[in-house]
Amino acid sequence: MAKVNKRLAVLVGCNYPNTQYELHGCINDVVAMKDLLVKRFGFDPTNIELLTDASAVTGEGSSSVVLPTGENIKAALSKMVSQAEAGDVLYFHYSGHGTRIPKPAHIFGHDEAIVPCDFNLITDVDFRQLVNQLPKGASFTILSDSCHSGGLIDKEKEQIGPSTYRAASSLSYKAKNIPFESILEHLTTLTGINTSDIGTHLLESFGANASLKFLTPQLESELFDFLKADEGILLSGCQADETSADMNPMESGGKAYGSFSNAVQ
Structure with missing residues (x-):
């Protein structure tokens, strides 16, 4: 009997309800994507894991x-x-906020990260490690509808250049970005530690569950010593220095959505 290849998915929508960072369309995005994966692409619903921060x-x-x-x-x-x-x-x-982490050794350098509901950042180093673990012949597509998502697989070759198209919109929208300074301030209130080193705050708050970038700094260079041709595909809502939008037409009776998520569905 011929082997049947699996189709597996993890879908994450973060609306950050009842916070100053609240978005409105992210859960709608992943619920709609689950429906699309099942009905159009033949995914088994039991092979799709859905994580959201609201019912x-x-x-x-x-x-x-x-x-x-x-x-x-x-x-x-x-x-x-x-x-x-x-x-x-x-x-x-992933549909939610993104952020950029300054690199102390590089005046103009940044690392990209997504912002889970508990602010335990998942960085480009974490995504690189996942892609490096992929068995030969399997493919891994990452779609991130978040700000600064263009660099989420560290050291991955960029396939798409910057957009030159700008469409005017009368809809209400919000950038899917939490500035680094705001994340640092939030984590400082949790730890009570007076330092601008975000790694210190993340390790204090989340311990071994913090990003690999902060757990073992030397790992970042070690990961890239063994880079190989991979099947990692990054679909990003914007470039690393750009923002994505959470569209909110609810005032006119519509349903909120992420611009990029909506475009690919």
């Missing part, structure tokens, strides 16, 4: 019970990659 009815009529914390997102992604075999298709869709 959201999925296409199957159930509710998300797993919060999109940094630990939970990384656990779901690691589980998916560990199940992969040659020929399998893996898909990760």
